[in-house]
Amino acid sequence: MKCWIVRYGLSFHLEDRREEPAWVESHLRHCQPCREYLQSQRQLGAHLRAQAASQRETAPAYFKARVLHAVSTQEHRSTRQLPGHSWSYYLSISTAAACVVVAGCLLLWQLPNRAQAPQLPPLNAAWLAQGTNRLVTIANLEAPLEREMQFVVDDAKTALYAVADGVLPAGIWSAARQTDR
Amino acid sequence: MMPAEKSIAMEPLQPAVVVGVESFGALVEQHQDRIYNFLRRMGLSEPDAEDITQDTFVKAFRALDRFQPVYSFSTWLFTIARRTAANHFRDRHATEELPEEIGGEHDDPSQALVKQDESQRLWREAKKLKPRLYEVLWLQYGEGLSIDETARVLNRSPLYVRVSLHRARNQLAKILRRNSL
Numbered sequence: 098m099k100c101w102i103v104r105y106g107l108s109f110h111l112e113d114r115r116e117e118p119a120w121v122e123s124h125l126r127h128c129q130p131c132r133e134y135l136q137s138q139r140q141l142g143a144h145l146r147a148q149a150a151s152q153r154e155t156a157p158a159y160f161k162a163r164v165l166h167a168v169s170t171q172e173h174r175s176t177r178q179l180p181g182h183s184w185s186y187y188l189s190i191s192t193a194a195a196c197v198v199v200a201g202c203l204l205l206w207q208l209p210n211r212a213q214a215p216q217l218p219p220l221n222a223a224w225l226a227q228g229t230n231r232l233v234t235i236a237n238l239e240a241p242l243e244r245e246m247q248f249v250v251d252d253a254k255t256a257l258y259a260v261a262d263g264v265l266p267a268g269i270w271s272a273a274r275q276t277d278r
Numbered sequence: 279m280m281p282a283e284k285s286i287a288m289e290p291l292q293p294a295v296v297v298g299v300e301s302f303g304a305l306v307e308q309h310q311d312r313i314y315n316f317l318r319r320m321g322l323s324e325p326d327a328e329d330i331t332q333d334t335f336v337k338a339f340r341a342l343d344r345f346q347p348v349y350s351f352s353t354w355l356f357t358i359a360r361r362t363a364a365n366h367f368r369d370r371h372a373t374e375e376l377p378e379e380i381g382g383e384h385d386d387p388s389q390a391l392v393k394q395d396e397s398q399r400l401w402r403e404a405k406k407l408k409p410r411l412y413e414v415l416w417l418q419y420g421e422g423l424s425i426d427e428t429a430r431v432l433n434r435s436p437l438y439v440r441v442s443l444h445r446a447r448n449q450l451a452k453i454l455r456r457n458s459l
Contacts, residue, residue, distance in 0.1 A: 105444065108440070108443065108444035108447065109440050109444070111443075112418065112424075112425055112440070112443065137451065138447055138451075141447055141450065141451060142419060142447070144400055145400060145401070145404075145415065145419035145420075146419050146422070148398065148399075148400045148401055149401065149416075149419055149420040151398055151401075152315075152319065152398065152401050152420065153311070153315050154311075154314065154315050154318050155311045155314070155315070156310045156311050156314040156328070156331060157328070160310055160314070160328065160331070160332075161303060161306050161307050161310060163328075163332060164306050164310065164331070164332050164335045164336070165299055165300075165302070165303050165306065167332050167335075167336050168299050168302060168335065168336055168339045169299045171336050171339070171340065
């Protein structure tokens with residue numbers, strides 16, 4: 098068996114301090130370099146453990162008091178804080194939600210005006226029998242639906258102006274509002 | 279011996295009995311040196327190591343109810359400390375360099391005098407390894423963590439830890455051989 102495979106296997110068992118597997122044992126019995134390798138690896142580990150003590154640094158004497166002060170300050174702050182997030186978190190969430198609503202409404206608004214769509218033939222068996230895959234619209238519902246959509250867009254714009262007025266520099270949104278009107 | 283049994287034997291005070299800041303102080307006293315020393319070994323300056331040790335304990339205190347005693351409390355603290363240090367480096371990466379110790383050996387002539395100190399030679403040579411290999415080596419031999427505990431701290435598999443240890447020991451042995459020639 099190749100020595101490098103055995104050495105790889107040996108390494109895996111060094112930290113466990115268990116006996117080597119039988120296939121490693123049988124190789125070690127007749128391979129002097131691998132026995133020396135195992136010995137050197139064990140010695141290296143032992144030296145690393147022993148010399149680690151000289152590497153130790155201790156925290157300053159005042160450190161415990163400093164940590165406890167920080168912990169108690171944090172605890173005090175967390176009890177004073179309202180549950181949940183700060184006002185900036187809610188502001189950013191509400192702005193993002195308003196933007197999504199406005200974008201959705203504008204997208205729907207830009208859809209082709211169905212009121213001007215050509216009148217389709219009445220739905221009957223003969224027409225269906227033609228096998229066409231045409232879009233069926235109900236003309237009576239389109240006008241009220243469009244008015245509702247306009248209301249939603251207006252509401253969303255008003256909400257967005259109200260939020261943006263408090264965040265962006267004064268004048269930008271007022272100008273935009275004037276243009277819009 | 280199982281890691282959990284060992285940790286209970288080594289750590290008389292368990293987080294389960296911590297009810298307030300004062301009793302948390304006992305845990306701070308018990309672990310502050312290990313965490314501080316670990317951060318110093320990872321190449322942090324004294325002020326940075328103090329700050330991150332403090333942050334580690336503050337985070338641990340706030341998350342005490344989420345601590346699961348599958349592994350020891352110190353393993354959990356090492357995990358928090360390592361992540362906090364990583365975030366610290368990531369946040370200041372844009373403006374500052376990493377600590378020089380992580381980058382490699384100094385060419386400062388005064389370092390040559392320090393090299394005479396044989397008791398620290400091994401770990402100083404180990405600093406020439408890649409930081410991730412040095413970290414595994416320190417957790418294993420410096421802190422005496424088991425393979426499973428080291429894997430937990432690094433958020434890696436035990437196999438990764440074994441392979442890294444194998445590479446770290448071999449590379450360190452090569453460095454030592456080269457220097458002794």
